Amino acid sequence: MADLSNDFVGIKSPNPFWLASAPPTDKQYNVERALRAGWGGVVWKTLGEDPPIVNTASRYGAIQYNGTRVAGFNNIELITDRPLDVNLQEIKQVKRDWPDRAIIVSLMVPCEEDHWKAILARVEETGADGIELNFGCPHGMSERGMGSAVGQVPDYVEMVTRWCKQNTRMPVIVKLTPNITNILMPARAAKRGGADAVSLINTIQSVVSVDLDRMAPEPVVDGRGTHGGYCGPAVRPIALRMVGEIARDPECAGLAISGIGGIATWRDAAEFISLGAGNVQVCTAAMTHGFKIVEDMASGLANWMDEKGHATTGTFHRAAVPNFVNWEELNLNYKTIAKIDQDLCIQCGKCYIACEDTSHQSIAALRDDQNKRRYEVIDEECVGCNLCMHVCPVDDCITMVEVDTGRDYANWTTHPNNPMRKEAAE
Amino acid sequence: MTSGPDITTGRVSAAELASSFDDIHPPLDRRTALIEASRCYFCYDAPCVEACPTDIDIPSFIRSIATGNVKGAAETILDANIMGGMCARVCPVEELCEEACVRNTQEDKPVTIGALQRYATDDLFDHGLQPFKRAPDTGKRVAVVGAGPAGLACAHALARSGHAVVVYEARPRAGGLNEYGIAAYKVPNDFAQRELDFILGVGGIELKLGMALGRDVSLSELRQNYDAVFLGLGQNHARALGVEQEAMSGVLNAVDFIAELRQATDKAALPIGRSIVVIGGGNTAIDIATQTKLLGAEDVTIVYRRGPDHMSATWKEQQWTQSNGVRIKYWAQPRRLIGWPADAKGTALKEIEFEYTQLDEDGRLTGTGDTFALLADQVFKAVGQAFVPTAIEGDRSSELLEMVYGRIAVNEDRQTSLPDVFAGGDCVAGLDLTVQAVQDGKLAARAIDRKLRA
Incomplete structure (x- = not known):
């Protein structure tokens, strides 16, 4: 049986599934329920200075897709709205009662060293395993010069990280905002500041929908709305890409990554870990289904690892990173074409109309001698884009088959059409 | 000792009857309709449309339900089939659209097209909406004989096009088999009459009830007094x-x-x-x-x-x-x-x-x-049942009306051998289904409209 135990910058947990800093980790009651359910650790919802902030009603918006609820999720909640003392006491109690679990404390205080120094000492006293610097919160706190207002300025990221490293023995995880042009800038800054790890992504600034009756963004608070932070399954591809960019950046080498963003299943976790994450954090999936989902995440990941022969997560950690390259490194002489399995085909015609209307007119809509529909790929026209495969509702009905072009690997950097091409070496 | 037949009234209490004759397939609620609609693949050149005798654009109306445009869905349905509400209740969908659904091939469970069609049309009825408007009066008059599905569909389409329509019906109520023939539990809450009111709501249709062809009016008279005649006589003999x-x-x-x-x-x-x-x-x-x-x-x-x-x-x-x-x-x-x-x-x-x-x-x-x-x-x-042409016998016109296998012969426009007389529904050859009757009436109306405008 695969060993799921996790060591993230020296912080040990029985599995790589942490709950992210968010409403599920706001207080002892919830956190204990989570740990009982089997979560490897929690990042306690962000602490700030007293007096605590206040929150609005409502706080969430969500996207439904084809009847599936919470395909995308949006919140306008701020950091914890409970007094600092109460949170610290509870953290201390939880860590004492659950010594084998990772208890990380998320922090956000004004951008002055004294403020950080003061709170770090108090957090350290709880026995927590580490801290996460909330440089990501994209609403409410950012307007006060905190959260993503810091995360969007690499120099600030570096500065605050350095203060923290200088003022605590605890490992420092810097949580990054995706609301920035190039994620490598704050990631590198965190590394320069001495961070042990980065965690990403925080939420993406969003207006989840407009209430067309009240003519206001949702969630509507007494007739008005504001932008929130977007998360949930819809943001996963964005998160995965940013994690991968940092993982393959030579300047970020050695910087640990905690993957966050729409992770809901063991497969999501396996993908993040293979693309560079040392562990993963989950929030929306738990808020949608409750803490019990961790059971399948753990058993699913272990079963997949057994099947693939991975004894620990370490053996596939970063395994996909070397294959994540820039476009210009892709082989332009590699060719595939679509193949339709006529036995599996249900004759819905979706491949045909997608190709005909929006792509390369490479699928023929035919009728057989019994006037039954039949769709066939026109091999000579197919460019191998695989749109048809994606719109086909039947698994494995359309597959992409490799075609031998007889030509060796060659990419854009040497292509004759590239005005900037490098001459091939003799 | 029993000495005669045991036939009696009141075998079942009124309360039991009320529940046993209630809707056999309760309507979908909004959530169920959305989930069911999301199962539709929006097929290209969809087989379900091909299987529908009235050519309803099924993927489009289902997509409209999915997007919350339920009125648009109902309009798509009713534009192709003015009795889309009745057909949603009585069509043998398991042999028509739902049998053709590609989901059968995949998982033996078609999209419940009939239930979705009912959801959309019920919604329009419940809101009392009238999506159709009459075109300006053409000054042409058409007689329709028989207020069943074929006759009403024809009358509605003609009225929409601006013609004045007079419908002759032998029975005391309009609706034909919708009113007299369909099992009660398929059309509870007086649905046939609600649909009739909706159809007449477009305007330009006059109903003459209790007027039988061959008894109160003859085909020759109708041909004389109207620009065209549609016969939706149904079957009249068990x-x-x-x-x-x-x-x-x-x-x-x-x-x-x-x-x-x-x-x-x-x-x-x-x-x-x-x-x-x-x-x-x-x-x-x-x-x-x-x-x-x-x-x-x-x-x-x-x-x-x-x-x-x-x-x-x-x-x-x-x-x-x-x-x-x-x-x-x-x-x-x-x-x-x-x-x-x-x-x-x-x-x-x-x-x-x-x-x-x-x-x-x-x-x-x-x-x-x-x-x-x-x-x-x-x-x-x-x-x-059979079509016995007593209503058109003994009339000068009937001698010229060609029959085929005991029914009135028509071409693809539902035009009979008399150029100004059209026919459809159970009195012509074809599927004896409400949906086919509606299609006959619709096609005849189109041909009549073309003819009257020529």
Whole structure:
């Protein structure tokens, strides 16, 4: 049986599934329920200075897709709205009662060293395993010069990280905002500041929908709305890409990554870990289904690892990173074409109309001698884009088959059409 | 000791009747409709559309439901089929659109197109919306004979195009089989009349009830007084069993009883036998059997002379009646009616003798010679109906009206051999379905409109 135990910058947990800093980790009651359910650790919802902030009603918006609820999720909640003392006491109690679990404390205080120094000492006293610097919160706190207002300025990221490293023995995880042009800038800054790890992504600034009756963004608070932070399954591809960019950046080498963003299943976790994450954090999936989902995440990941022969997560950690390259490194002489399995085909015609209307007119809509529909790929026209495969509702009905072009690997950097091409070496 | 038929009223309480004759398939709620709509693949050149006799753009209306544009969905449906609401209730979808659904190939579970169609059209009706507007008056007048599905569909389309339409209906109420023929539990809450009101709501349609062709008005008169005539006469004759003593009391036409049931203000007042035998294999047989069972008959048996696959009632209809406690006996045909000893009122039915049947080497139906008898207080004949052209006989025009296999001959525009006379529904050849009748009326209206504008 695969060993799921996790060591993230020296912080040990029985599995790589942490709950992210968010409403599920706001207080002892919830956190204990989570740990009982089997979560490897929690990042306690962000602490700030007293007096605590206040929150609005409502706080969430969500996207439904084809009847599936919470395909995308949006919140306008701020950091914890409970007094600092109460949170610290509870953290201390939880860590004492659950010594084998990772208890990380998320922090956000004004951008002055004294403020950080003061709170770090108090957090350290709880026995927590580490801290996460909330440089990501994209609403409410950012307007006060905190959260993503810091995360969007690499120099600030570096500065605050350095203060923290200088003022605590605890490992420092810097949580990054995706609301920035190039994620490598704050990631590198965190590394320069001495961070042990980065965690990403925080939420993406969003207006989840407009209430067309009240003519206001949702969630509507007494007739008005504001932008929130977007998360949930819809943001996963964005998160995965940013994690991968940092993982393959030579300047970020050695910087640990905690993957966050729409992770809901063991497969999501396996993908993040293979693309560079040392562990993963989950929030929306738990808020949608409750803490019990961790059971399948753990058993699913272990079963997949057994099947693939991975004894620990370490053996596939970063395994996909070397294959994540820039476009210009892709082989332009590699060719595939679509193949339709006529036995599996249900004759819905979706491949045909997608190709005909929006792509390369490479699928023929035919009728057989019994006037039954039949769709066939026109091999000579197919460019191998695989749109048809994606719109086909039947698994494995359309597959992409490799075609031998007889030509060796060659990419854009040497292509004759590239005005900037490098001459091939003799 | 029993000495006569056990036929009585009030076998079932009013409360029981109210619930047993309620909607057989309760409507979808919004959430279920959305989930079901999301199952539609929005096929290209969709097979379901091809299977629909009225060419409803099914993927488009389902997509409209999915996007919350329920009114748009209803408009798409009703534009192709003005009786989309009725068809959603009575169409044998398991042999039409839903049978063609590509999901059958994938998972044996089609998108429930009929239920979604009902969801959309109910919504429009519940909101009292009228999506259609009459075109400016053309000054042309068209007579429609028969206010059934074919006639009403034709009248609506003509009225929409700006023609003035007068509908002649022999019965006291309009609707045809929708009003007199369909099982009550398929159309509760007076749906047929609500739909009729909706159709008439477009304006430009005058109803003349109690006016029978051949009795109160002749085809020649209509041709003289109108720019065009549409005949939606339906079928007017229930076939006989062809056994002796069919006039015996207790031997009834299923269609007559169904019509009576639909018009009854108190269903419990209808006389129902304890033991009932239904002869036939179509939807009429299913409907009479199920309804008499619901009215309190103890034993109801349908006897059909061929096998389950030969029945024109679909497998779903057969299952439906069986689940209501009706027994179906296949491969037997009626041979003899046996009565109780005659009294002053004549002879009443006691039992009916059947002969087992089989197919011979040439595939022809033959009797095996073996027989059995079933006790029956009532026998309902549901062995089909025919079009008997009494209404158009003896008229100058009728001599020129060509017939084919006992029905009025029409071309693809539903035009008869008389250029200004069109016909559709059960009085012409084709599927004897509401949806086909609507299509006939629609196509005829289009052709009439083209002709009148030429």
